[in-house]
Structures are given as C-alpha cells and as structure tokens.
Amino acid sequence: MNTVPQATRVRFAPSPTGFLHVGGARTALFSWLFARHTGGTFILRIEDTDFERSSDDMVAGILEGMRWLGMDWDEGPFYQSQRLEIYARTVARLIDSGHAYHCFCTREELESRRASAAEAGTVPRYDGRCRSIPQAEAAQRMAQGERAVVRFRVPREGVTTFQDAVFGPMEFANAELEDFVLLRSDGIPTYHLSVVADDLDMRMTHIIRGADHLSNTPKQVLLYHALGASLPVFAHLPLILGPDKTRLSKRHGATSVMAYKDMGIVPEAFRNFLALLGWSPGADAKQPNGPDREIFSTEELIRMFSLDGIAHSNAVFNNDKLAWYNTEYVRAYDPSLLLPLVEEEWRAVDYQPSRDREEILAAIALLQPRARSLKDFASAFLAYFGDRFAMDAAAVKKFLSDAEVRQMLAELGRQYAKLENFTEASTEELLRAFAAEKGIKAGALINGARVALTGQAVAPGLFAVMLYLGQQRVVSRLEAAASLTVE
RNA sequence: GGCGCUAUCGUCUAGGGGUUAGGACGUGAGAUUCUCAAUCUUAAAACACGGGUUCGAUUCCCGUUAGCGCUACCA
Known part of the structure; x- marks a missing residue:
C-alpha cells in the first residue's frame, strides 16, 4: 500500500460521569504525548450521551484536571450532546444500506429473555428477532407511536479482524457478537455509534484508549466497514489497578487526579510517574554508567514516546513511587518556580507569610532538601516564613x-x-x-x-x-x- | 458461562535461545551524629506451573492455573 505521510489526529474522549480519574488521565497523557511526538493534533471530545449520569460539573472537573497536568488540546472540547444530527444521519445511512434495522423489543422483554437464557445456561445474546421486519412495516409501527431502537445487523458468520498497535493482530468471530444497539428509543446514540461517527467525522488517525475497549472494537470495526470507511490505528492501553490488583476505583482512595494536587503533588511529578505506568522508554533510559533513568522532562517524554513501548499487562498504581517522584521534583525545582505553587497551598490554609520575597525564596531553598510535598511548606515548615507557627x-x-x-x-x-x-x-x-x-x-x-x-x-x-x-x-x-x- | 487480554523481585519495569537476569520504588543492615522524612554504603528479593521445539529455554509454541477486561436502550 502506498501510504502518504499523514498528520496524526488523536483524541481524548472522556465521559463526564465522574472527575478526571487516574486511568483517564493516563489515557489522555499517552494520547497527548503521541500527538505531540508526531506533531499531530490533539482533540478533546466530551462523550456526554449518557444524560442521566453526565454533568457540567464533571466536565469542568475534567478540564481542570487536563490543565493541571499541562495537557493542552488543539481542538474542542466538542460535546457529543450537541452533535446529535451527525449520529442520526449516520444511522439513516446504515438503515438505508441494510446494515441496521429497527427493533421493537422492550427492555422488559429483553431482560426476561436474558434471565431465562442465564437460567438455561446459554449465552444471553439478542436473538435478532426483529431483523426481518420490513422497513415499511417498521415505519408504520413507529408512526403509530411504537418505540424502537436501531440495531446493527452483525454478520452471522465470518470473523472481524484488526491490527492493534499494542496487542497485535486481533480476530473475533462475528457469531460472538450480538446485534448491538446503535440508537436508543429516545433517539440518543449509544457509545458504539457516536464514537465511530465522531472519529470518522473528526478524521481521527489513531484511537488510543483503555484495554477495556478491546472487546468492543470488533463492533466498531464492523461499523467502519458498513460505512465504507477505512480503519484508524487502534492502540489499547493496559489498565491501571489498585494495590489489591483489582481495577482502580474509589475503594482505593484517591481516584481523581485533583485529589493528588490536594495532597501536595506537583503536576510534573504526577505526569512523569503516570508516563512510566504502562510505558517504558526501553533503551532510551539506559545510561552507560549508573542506573536507568527514571526522571524525564516533558520534552524528553514527548521525544521518546512511542506506541511500541506500551506494556501489555496491567500495572498497579504505586503510591510510594509517586511520593518518591514528588520528592525528586519538589527538591529540584528552582525556588522561584516552586513559590507560586507554595503560595497556592498557603492560600488554601489561609496563611500569610510575614517575610519578604527574597527571604521566602531563601527559606524555600533551605527547606527543599528535606521537603517531600507542597504540603510541607504549608504546615511543618511554617516557622521559616513568619512568626505564626505551631x-x-x-x-x-x-x-x-x-x-x-x-x-x-x-x-x-x-x-x-x-x-x-x-x-x-x-x-x-x-x-x-x-x-x-x-x-x-x-x-x-x-x-x-x-x-x-x-x-x-x-x-x-x-x-x-x-x-x-x-x-x-x-x-x-x-x-x-x-x-x-x-x- | 462465552469471548478476549496478560503473566520477570512486594510494586513499576529492562532484557531476551547460552546473562552473575539489569535498574527504580519500597524493605532490612550499617555509616554519619546536630535532628531526619537528609546523605552515603550495603543486603535480601523475580523469570507462575506442566509439556513440547532445541545441543541449550526465563525468552519460541501448546496447555494448565491465576488475574483482569468485555459480554446494557453505560461509556
């Protein structure tokens, strides 16, 4: 194939059903690093089609987290909730081409069928009973007020394949896939439809996302095919786990990246730590004499990042190592650059230093070799900044x-x-x-x-x-x- | 249950058909003595298991086991 070098277009597409969490931040970071490394475009897209669970506060929280980590985006944020016509158009195309059809089964019916399938020990998969309803009949039933979803007509046979940039060649039997829903009965698209329609519309070249989407990918590949589109490069990232090796969640304590800011972590340290969770610079970290490098500037991270270095196995989030990174960064900062961050901590606890800037900078320099986090300057070391201390x-x-x-x-x-x-x-x-x-x-x-x-x-x-x-x-x-x- | 992914020190990882299996965090011990959450030195610590392939597997293949993910009108 004759490939013309093409500028990369990569997106981070969080769902605003929670704050920017550690896993999301890592996905965003890898996407951002990849875009910057390749001189491409980084796009932010908010996947807010779940109206029940999405909120503006969460969107604001995500943007705040992105900014804190210094991940700037070139386009967006785009909101899927404002792009509904695109999905409707896409669905219409799929129906016209016979790749999708209306299904009149109610949730209750589906649920009871699933339940009995579970009882019988068979796979609870949609049986495709609405597949053969002629379009004209479907139109008539809807005109009479019947509610319907639109489902994708998954081929009953054959396999769907794609090449994952991290995991290699992937192959799924179509028979394992069910006729998944594209459009809900209220006209709102589901994830599979909106993600493909948008990635196509926004001309994404690389889809970098969590490995939890690996099993979903064949469905989307089928959609690409049905729409006559060529595939982007998929790159799935291994997941981040808690210390008990289960998927990182609130149970494990801090899960929002902003919680780490509140703990006195500096953004560069968090970013450095996150970059090396599930990715390794390999030989680039080797030093002729001495230990492998662990500390990398943003510029170095951008220069060295590549999809090849992404690990295949999940990684446990290690708080101790994060704390170590933080210590390294806090101590290496130029005092004048550390000061604004320290001042933010002081504001948070309503503290006012009673010494002048020069003295404060001198104090910071004096204290840095023993500091571990920004918090130290706002509690344990207050005696150096004024006469009010415990x-x-x-x-x-x-x-x-x-x-x-x-x-x-x-x-x-x-x-x-x-x-x-x-x-x-x-x-x-x-x-x-x-x-x-x-x-x-x-x-x-x-x-x-x-x-x-x-x-x-x-x-x-x-x-x-x-x-x-x-x-x-x-x-x-x-x-x-x-x-x-x-x- | 079905499908998929994964498996190197406790954790993050490098490596890769022949290595003393390397580094980092953490942990232990010692040094320093003006404290330590500083610094220096040092130690312990890993190729999940079973079969192949091979002169030789930790590395390649298969299986087992375990973990994780997906299996919604969530994303």
Whole structure:
C-alpha cells in the first residue's frame, strides 16, 4: 500500500460521569504525548450521551484536571450532546444500506429473555428477532407511536479482524457478537455509534484508549466497514489497578487526579510517574554508567514516546513511587518556580507569610532538601516564613521536656543577643562553648534549640537555620522556650 | 458461562535461545551524629506451573492455573 505521510489526529474522549480519574488521565497523557511526538493534533471530545449520569460539573472537573497536568488540546472540547444530527444521519445511512434495522423489543422483554437464557445456561445474546421486519412495516409501527431502537445487523458468520498497535493482530468471530444497539428509543446514540461517527467525522488517525475497549472494537470495526470507511490505528492501553490488583476505583482512595494536587503533588511529578505506568522508554533510559533513568522532562517524554513501548499487562498504581517522584521534583525545582505553587497551598490554609520575597525564596531553598510535598511548606515548615507557627507536640516532648534544658536555651538566647558577628560559625562556636561550660552535651542543646526555633524535630542544619532566621528571631524564640509548658 | 487480554523481585519495569537476569520504588543492615522524612554504603528479593521445539529455554509454541477486561436502550 502506498501510504502518504499523514498528520496524526488523536483524541481524548472522556465521559463526564465522574472527575478526571487516574486511568483517564493516563489515557489522555499517552494520547497527548503521541500527538505531540508526531506533531499531530490533539482533540478533546466530551462523550456526554449518557444524560442521566453526565454533568457540567464533571466536565469542568475534567478540564481542570487536563490543565493541571499541562495537557493542552488543539481542538474542542466538542460535546457529543450537541452533535446529535451527525449520529442520526449516520444511522439513516446504515438503515438505508441494510446494515441496521429497527427493533421493537422492550427492555422488559429483553431482560426476561436474558434471565431465562442465564437460567438455561446459554449465552444471553439478542436473538435478532426483529431483523426481518420490513422497513415499511417498521415505519408504520413507529408512526403509530411504537418505540424502537436501531440495531446493527452483525454478520452471522465470518470473523472481524484488526491490527492493534499494542496487542497485535486481533480476530473475533462475528457469531460472538450480538446485534448491538446503535440508537436508543429516545433517539440518543449509544457509545458504539457516536464514537465511530465522531472519529470518522473528526478524521481521527489513531484511537488510543483503555484495554477495556478491546472487546468492543470488533463492533466498531464492523461499523467502519458498513460505512465504507477505512480503519484508524487502534492502540489499547493496559489498565491501571489498585494495590489489591483489582481495577482502580474509589475503594482505593484517591481516584481523581485533583485529589493528588490536594495532597501536595506537583503536576510534573504526577505526569512523569503516570508516563512510566504502562510505558517504558526501553533503551532510551539506559545510561552507560549508573542506573536507568527514571526522571524525564516533558520534552524528553514527548521525544521518546512511542506506541511500541506500551506494556501489555496491567500495572498497579504505586503510591510510594509517586511520593518518591514528588520528592525528586519538589527538591529540584528552582525556588522561584516552586513559590507560586507554595503560595497556592498557603492560600488554601489561609496563611500569610510575614517575610519578604527574597527571604521566602531563601527559606524555600533551605527547606527543599528535606521537603517531600507542597504540603510541607504549608504546615511543618511554617516557622521559616513568619512568626505564626505551631510547636509539634512530639518534638517538644522529645527534646524540650527537661525544664533545665529550657532554662539553658533561654540563657543561650540572651548570650546570642550579645553576639556581635552573628554567623553560622560564631553561633555554633558559642553554643558549643556554652554547652561545655554547662556540662551538657552540645547535641542535647542543639536538638532543643531546633525545636524551640522551628517547632519541629526535623530541620536543616541548626546553624544554617539560625543564620536564616536572624539574630532577633533566634533570641526571642530561644527565650520563649523558658515559658513553654510541657505536659 | 462465552469471548478476549496478560503473566520477570512486594510494586513499576529492562532484557531476551547460552546473562552473575539489569535498574527504580519500597524493605532490612550499617555509616554519619546536630535532628531526619537528609546523605552515603550495603543486603535480601523475580523469570507462575506442566509439556513440547532445541545441543541449550526465563525468552519460541501448546496447555494448565491465576488475574483482569468485555459480554446494557453505560461509556
């Protein structure tokens, strides 16, 4: 076949029956990466033909999630609910060509037939009893007010085949397929019809979606054939599972991507993590000396992404690894780029730092080596951004429960007040001399001072903290240790 | 039940007819001593099972088992 290089057109087509969830986000990411890698077009289409379960809030939530992850789209969002004529036209064509027919069986009838089939132990498949109703008769019955769905006339014999870019050649016996519904009795299309009609209308070249659609694909292939269209490339993605290896769901906790934002995850970390769930850059990640690479910039991901690297087996979502990615990203950020994200966290908890921008950036740089998430800056590390901060009870108990130590810290504070050249070296020198004079281990004083100064048992090196905080704050916070009550 | 997909450390994965089966997360141990949720060193940890094919299978084929998916007037 003589193939003309064709610009790729790929879509992400979520159903707004829930927020953007992890699985959907991964599908979107792979589609987006593929479109960007191939220099093609990325299209967003909202599949809202299930009016009962779709809502505007969910659409907004999905768009928010897409933006958070930095996945921009070139066309859309298109809404299937606004494209009903296209589906009606498509169905009319299929009826005219004999590929589809009206079915007057009611839901109740179908259900009872399914039930008895189940009882008899046979396969509960639509028996095609309305297949032979002539079009004229069908038209007449509908004119009299009878409700009908439109079904696709699946060939009784033969096989339907297609090539999946991930799973390879696929073959399904037509006899396994039933005459599925294209148009519901209220005139709303079902998924199979709308997805094919739209993918055709929007000239999609690649259909990237979850493997849960693999078994649905032959039905759609049949539709393509019936419409005289050539097939797009199908690429099915293995699913993402929860820790118990069942399909990821609400039971497993956070399932909406925005929940991860709320946990203090930075979008780049989430994206990096997601990209390597079910896809691997293979040799591109190998380094001559040292471990394989795990951290990739967006540009690298786009450059390296290919359908070939997609795994065939399902993957378990690993929270620990996500947390590790987050840590790596949070620590690698330039403080000035991290600041806006931190500020968002502060707004969320209604916190206002009382230091100026330069100091805040310095504090962020000081804290980054120990931070794991954006949340750290909005809770544990607040003592660096202002004077309003909480004392961690466990830390106080561990290092400040001795009243004598608290008194010594206050006294140390008074000595610091008199220190002329307040530097890392001088503060350390003074503290160690003071400890020696008091006959106490320097470590005990250092640990106590850390808690007095930061409210936490975990902090950067104490004297770096002192230098950052400045003489005045160090003095007053140490002196305040004396009046601390420990239960 | 039928159909489909899948199977490498606990997890994510690399690899592929002959390898000490590689890396990452997590876990254990040790070091450091100014804390650790920091850092460094280090250890344990995998080819599901059974048959073929082959001089040789973890790799290819078949089967078994297990897991997942589909089997709607949901998508």
